[in-house]
Amino acid sequence: MKELNWRGIDLNLLLTFDALFRLKSVSAASKELHLGQPATSYNLKRLRELLGDPLFERQGNKMQPTVRAHEVAPKVQQILSIFTQDILPAEQFEPQNYTGQFIIGVSDYAEQIFGPDIFDTLQKLAPQSKVLLKPVDSANCVTLLEDQDTDLCIGVFQELPNHLNTTFLYREKHLCTFDNKVLNTKLPIQLDTYLDTPQMIITANQELTSQVDSTLEKMGVKRNVVLGTTRFLTIRRMLSGRNLLAVMAEMVGRSELIDDDLVLCDPPIDIPDFDIDMVTLKRNANHPRIQFLTQLVQNLIQDKVRELRLIR
Structure with a gap:
């Protein structure tokens, strides 16, 4: 060579x-x-x-x-x-004078929960800027950052290359949600009721199974999944008034995406938690604009998580 x-x-x-x-x-x-x-x-x-x-x-x-x-x-x-x-001497970033775009890769439900706060704050601090939110997952995260001028990505990511920085935002857990006026069961829901109740799932791969089914299989039992959707916004309308339950990320359940008439409780089985991370390019770590945006996003998301965990 x-x-x-x-x-x-x-x-x-x-x-x-x-x-x-x-x-x-x-x-x-x-x-x-x-x-x-x-x-x-x-x-x-x-x-x-x-x-x-x-x-x-x-x-x-x-x-x-x-x-x-x-x-x-x-x-x-x-x-x-x-x-x-x-x-090179560090330049100062003045958000009030910035006229460009902030480009953020964000998962579907994270955009629904955190997007409004991020946009409102950027509009206040950088009123001449524009915000572009792009869908992201583990498959396209690197491409968004390297080839599409994306400033940062927010979501669940696996096996990212070494030239990316990963910042932990919060740990997500799972909750059950359902209309208890229909199920009329004691809380938290018991395993037999959980297994007997038809279920809907949020499915990224468009399959009617998830890691929950693998856990149940090891226990020698099976649930009855009758509905799958890729859209979190569907949950509220589908569960309300129906004999149906869903297991979902805690932040979705505690947000306004879920109707107040739906109850939340811990599932009757152990489902592994997962981390929500923010990912950036290492070479941009000291860029003043990226530093401004990453710190702002980290603070806003962590504050929102603390707020949601205090309610419901």
């Missing part, structure tokens, strides 16, 4: 490499770097000569990184991070 000849590298080449690696497009990289496409193409030519590798090969309308590019990328990002965070 040809070693990287750092003596032949200048900052423009590193910036070009980083932009191409993230955006996978000469035109998009040129736009971000405020360069003409010929200049970006020339920088790519120099990089290929210095590293003895194509680095980026066109596949369809994308410039896909080679194996060598993936090997070099962490080193380039580390150098740029040191330069921007430790060498």
Whole structure:
């Protein structure tokens, strides 16, 4: 493997490499770097000569990184991070003067619960800004952050790469909810009643099973799932007035998404809790605007969780 000849590298080449690696497009990289496409193409030519590798090969309308590019990328990002965070003087972010967008990846139910507070606060502190909320999950989190200029993502994420920062927001647990004017059962609901009552589930994979069914199978019992939906907003209307129950995330149950006439209680089985995290790019950790947004979002969400846990 040809070693990287750092003596032949200048900052423009590193910036070009980083932009191409993230955006996978000469035109998009040129736009971000405020360069003409010929200049970006020339920088790519120099990089290929210095590293003895194509680095980026066109596949369809994308410039896909080679194996060598993936090997070099962490080193380039580390150098740029040191330069921007430790060498250049920190700029001040003035939200009241910001006219750009705050782009946030957020899961469906997190948007319903926390989105209004985030928007209202940003409108107050950065009145000239705009807010864009995008759907996110483990499958598209990295793409949103790297390729779509997303500032941060909020949700449940598994096995994220090392170049992302993960900030714990809160631990979510499960609750049962139902219309007890119909079920007329003592609280908390007992296992036999739970198993005998038809159930609806929120299903991301559009299947009528979840981890709850795996837990029940180990106990040698089975529940009766009769309805599945991907939309949390459906819960209130479907449960009200029906012989039907649902197990859902605590914050959904305690929020205004669920009718006050529906009761909440702990389920009669142990269902593992899960963490809600905020994810950002490590290279942006000291960026003043990102610091402002991440601190604001973290405070708002944690305050909202504490507020909801005090009611119902």
